[in-house]
Amino acid sequence: FLYGKFILNDRLKILKNIAILISGTGSNMEAIINDTLSNDHPGVVKFVLSNRSDALGLLKAKKLGIKTFVFPVNRTNSLENFEKKLLKLLIKEKIDLLCLAGFMKVLSKKFLINFRGNVLNIHPSILPSLKGLNTHKRILEKKSITHGATVHKVIPELDSGKILGQTTIKISKGDTHDKLAKKLIKKERYLYIKVIRNIMTGKNKIIQID
Numbered sequence: 001f002l003y004g005k006f007i008l009n010d011r012l013k014i015l016k017n018i019a020i021l022i023s024g025t026g027s028n029m030e031a032i033i034n035d036t037l038s039n040d041h042p043g044v045v046k047f048v049l050s051n052r053s054d055a056l057g058l059l060k061a062k063k064l065g066i067k068t069f070v071f072p073v074n075r076t077n078s079l080e081n082f083e084k085k086l087l088k089l090l091i092k093e094k095i096d097l098l099c100l101a102g103f104m105k106v107l108s109k110k111f112l113i114n115f116r117g118n119v120l121n122i123h124p125s126i127l128p129s130l131k132g133l134n135t136h137k138r139i140l141e142k143k144s145i146t147h148g149a150t151v152h153k154v155i156p157e158l159d160s161g162k163i164l165g166q167t168t169i170k171i172s173k174g175d176t177h178d179k180l181a182k183k184l185i186k187k188e189r190y191l192y193i194k195v196i197r198n199i200m201t202g203k204n205k206i207i208q209i210d
């Protein structure tokens with residue numbers, strides 16, 4: 001089955017090519033890869049790239065048989081250089097869809113203009129509320145009763161592109177930011193794979209998972 005899927009992709013270009021950027025655990029990444037392995041999925045993950053060599057997700061991707069790359073971003077390796085190498089790879093692998101999954105760098109406008117495919121991100125808040133970092137902590141400070149996550153298109157303005165899907169969780173008494181993160185991540189994964197299937201099959205209905 002799988003073999004057939006990859007042959008079709010290489011010879012006839014029936015499947016769409018996905019690449020995933022990570023910086024850490026990679027549980028969204030793992031869910032996306034696993035979903036693409038099912039025979040009815042319109043896409044295939046061609047590679048996973050991390051800006052950190054210690055990202056746990058790299059090991060998970062390798063175990064699932066996916067090619068991995070590390071392009072470090074630090075004092076000696078600029079984000080500009082990272083983006084140049086990434087763009088080359090995206091073109092070489094004919095990537096249609098780039099998914100950010102816990103990727104903790106902000107891609108530049110120049111990169112987003114140069115890459116012609118779609119770029120998606122998952123953000124742990126109900127956007128447009130709580131853009132940026134530390135969303136679990138910040139939602140507790142707001143004494144809100146609902147938290148959630150959003151999958152959106154990536155544009156140069158941080159966490160501001162078109163919303164493609166959202167999921168929510170209830171905040172209970174005694175929830176800490178760790179507890180919230182654990183509750184939310186399960187629903188994030190479910191949301192992200194649904195949105196990817198949706199966008200790849202040309203459906204533009206916004207997905208809502210409560």
Ligand code: GAR
Binds near residue numbers: 024026101103123188
């Ligand atoms: C997820 O909660 C994702 O929403 C968040 O990082 C976590 C990654 O988990 N992303 C951001 O905060 C992006 N600004 P994972 O590595 O297990 O998928």
